[in-house]
Amino acid sequence: MERFLALDIGGTKIAVGRFLRNGKLEDKKIFPTKAERGYKKILDEIVENIKRLKTNDTVALGIGCGGPLDSKEGVILSPPNLPGWDNVPLKKDLESALNIPVFLDNDANTACLGEYYFGAGKGVRNLVYITVSTGIGGGIIIDGKILHGQRDSAGEVGHQTIIPDGPLCNCGNKGCLEALASGTAIAKRAKEAILKGEDTILREWSKEGNISAELVRRAYLQGDKISEKIWKDALEYLGIGVGNIITIISPERVILGGGIMKAGEEVLETVRRVVRERVKLVPIDKVEIVLSKLGEEVGLYGALALALTEMEAR
Ligand SMILES: [Zn+2]
Structure with missing residues (x-):
């Protein structure tokens, strides 16, 4: 073989x-x-x-x-x-x-292809893959093909504006989804809350090491109000971003991956609710919002899927 x-x-x-x-x-x-x-x-x-x-x-x-x-x-x-x-x-x-x-x-496009061939994207021809970790990236497959756009610039789902005067993003724009809902953004908001003197358990925890998005979630699950607000706001923004993409692409499936998906069902529930509230023109009962399946292996399987696609196209 x-x-x-x-x-x-x-x-x-x-x-x-x-x-x-x-x-x-x-x-x-x-x-x-x-x-x-x-x-x-x-x-x-x-x-x-x-x-x-x-x-x-x-x-x-x-x-x-x-x-x-x-x-x-x-x-x-x-x-x-x-x-x-x-x-x-x-x-x-x-x-x-x-x-x-x-x-x-x-790597966002190859991850998208990997899920399409071997993971959560099997069985559909139009899908969007979104990875939420330190940054927010993604890939778009239309009729079984990755959408590259001009100079490979398509699919940058993390750099849509969500809040006009929101926090500055690494890309230079303000209020991008990435600057509001990525792991880095969540950690940054938590650090700002500590500096502002807000009443949060994260102040104690931050003495033992760096504040991460995962720590913010843990604090929220233990009843920390500030952490709850930061965490839930981020998921709400993510839902708005996913809704915008669905409105434009009308895909059959949206796959969410990356580190933040360790919070799996909670993320899915919020994103699905926000999408239901905000997306009016796409038949959302026909859009599945699911978690990625390949996890840590997505990098290699994605690169493999790229080689397979390209050889088939020859
Ligand atoms: Zn940006």
């Missing part, structure tokens, strides 16, 4: 895997990115590990990597978490080292 390679490049770790066409994982290797050493050294370690996994019947390699990038040319364009990767021709470099076709897309 034909085999495929998958490569998931993150700011802290890199994973490579070898799969059978049916999605069975045969072998994998994970190593730290050590981003500060720069492109050339990281590329060398990637090639070394891939060569170890590559068999004679390996057909292609799929890669998911943080953007911005040019998926057609296979070039990475200065991502914030990979310093020194400025206009690096990753696809070309790996094709000449490995002698197989190589395909690249941003």
